Amino acid sequence: MRGVVIHAPKDLRVEDVGVPLLGADEVLVRVAVGGICGSDLHYYHHGGFGTVRVREPMALGHEFSGVVQEVGGDVSHLVPGMRVAVNPSRPCGHCRYCAEGMQNQCLDMRFMGSAMRMPHVQGGFRESVTVHASQLVPIDDALSMAEAAMAEPLAVCLHAARQAGSLLGKQVLITGAGPIGMLSVLVARRSGAARIVITDVVDAPLDLARRLGADEAINVSSSPAALEPYRIEKGTFDVLFEASGNQSALVSSLDVLRPGGVIVQLGLGGEMTLPVNTIVAKELQLRGTFRFHEEFQLAVDMMGRGLIDVKSLISSSFPFEQARDAFERASDRSQSMKVQLVFRGADT
Numbered sequence: 001m002r003g004v005v006i007h008a009p010k011d012l013r014v015e016d017v018g019v020p021l022l023g024a025d026e027v028l029v030r031v032a033v034g035g036i037c038g039s040d041l042h043y044y045h046h047g048g049f050g051t052v053r054v055r056e057p058m059a060l061g062h063e064f065s066g067v068v069q070e071v072g073g074d075v076s077h078l079v080p081g082m083r084v085a086v087n088p089s090r091p092c093g094h095c096r097y098c099a100e101g102m103q104n105q106c107l108d109m110r111f112m113g114s115a116m117r118m119p120h121v122q123g124g125f126r127e128s129v130t131v132h133a134s135q136l137v138p139i140d141d142a143l144s145m146a147e148a149a150m151a152e153p154l155a156v157c158l159h160a161a162r163q164a165g166s167l168l169g170k171q172v173l174i175t176g177a178g179p180i181g182m183l184s185v186l187v188a189r190r191s192g193a194a195r196i197v198i199t200d201v202v203d204a205p206l207d208l209a210r211r212l213g214a215d216e217a218i219n220v221s222s223s224p225a226a227l228e229p230y231r232i233e234k235g236t237f238d239v240l241f242e243a244s245g246n247q248s249a250l251v252s253s254l255d256v257l258r259p260g261g262v263i264v265q266l267g268l269g270g271e272m273t274l275p276v277n278t279i280v281a282k283e284l285q286l287r288g289t290f291r292f293h294e295e296f297q298l299a300v301d302m303m304g305r306g307l308i309d310v311k312s313l314i315s316s317s318f319p320f321e322q323a324r325d326a327f328e329r330a331s332d333r334s335q336s337m338k339v340q341l342v343f344r345g346a347d348t
Contacts, residue, residue: 003059003126004323009047020130028070031343032145034125035063036330044327054115061125062088062113065148075133084136085148087296088112103293140304150310154299155292157183163289164239164264168192173237176244177205179338184241189213230256245269254278313338
């Protein structure tokens with residue numbers, strides 16, 4: 001069996017990998033489609049992010065779908081041939097945060113394709129993976145494998161929206177028009193936002209954002225004064241979804257948030273220096289958002305029912321054997337939004 005394995009920055013190989021033995025409560029999944037995420041790109045270009053670094057070969061990938069190939073003896077709700085989306089999170093279920101319903105903060109989380117723990121947790125960019133049965137969500141017959149592989153990033157945005165509170169009738173600003181920013185547009189629109197404005201420094205994704213339902217898409221590099229009208233009366237926007245991870249994007253948005261506005265920080269880009277006086281004076285609420293839990297099932301359900309359509313975000317796909325080309329394409333924002341790898345399970 002082969003997988004897409006990172007060894008060091010720019011050292012990405014398609015090579016033979018092992019398949020763990022199938023436990024009684026586990027399922028062997030033949031992988032169909034895997035999406036390249038921003039964190040995968042950080043591993044590819046830099047060998048990690050923040051203090052997290054690859055210290056041993058690790059299969060990348062945590063956005064993927066597949067077909068059930070074999071089930072353990074204690075698994076009764078899944079059968080071979082079933083099409084599934086794979087939740088990369090496996091919380092322990094026993095720690096204090098799991099007991100409080102905050103499974104995304106689990107003290108012993110096993111998140112696929114992550115070098116945060118040692119040994120690393122191998123990811124989903126393999127021809128077959130063995131996962132706990134609880135990590136699989138059957139998908140609707142009308143849902144493609146490529147769409148099902150979008151469940152993980154959509155779940156991230158659904159959790160972020162929950163952190164923001166009700167968006168009904170709200171003025172929403174989104175900074176960063178990558179896949180998370182785009183999915184945030186879809187989630188905000190579905191949640192009843194009255195107006196959605198998105199910003200970026202590249203034109204191509206902003207054009208797509210308009211087609212997805214953003215009321216206004218602003219290139220703040222070529223039109224730096226375009227947000228000025230929103231500064232009226234101490235600010236206009238009720239909610240900011242900061243999806244770029246860029247300090248300047250966050251800081252420059254504070255002037256257009258109304259007093260009492262909510263900031264949901266989605267993007268990760270390193271440490272930031274913030275104007276605390278502004279946050280205090282305007283009584284702004286800065287909220288973090290980290291991964292997801294029950295939102296994964298919700299993401300699959302919403303896509304299956306046609307409530308959120310992610311197809312236009314999938315910009316290209318490559319056979320997994322061409323992983324290096326795929327990662328280079330995914331790194332070029334002028335050409336790509338969501339780049340996916342196709343495995344043999346996609347033929348099912």
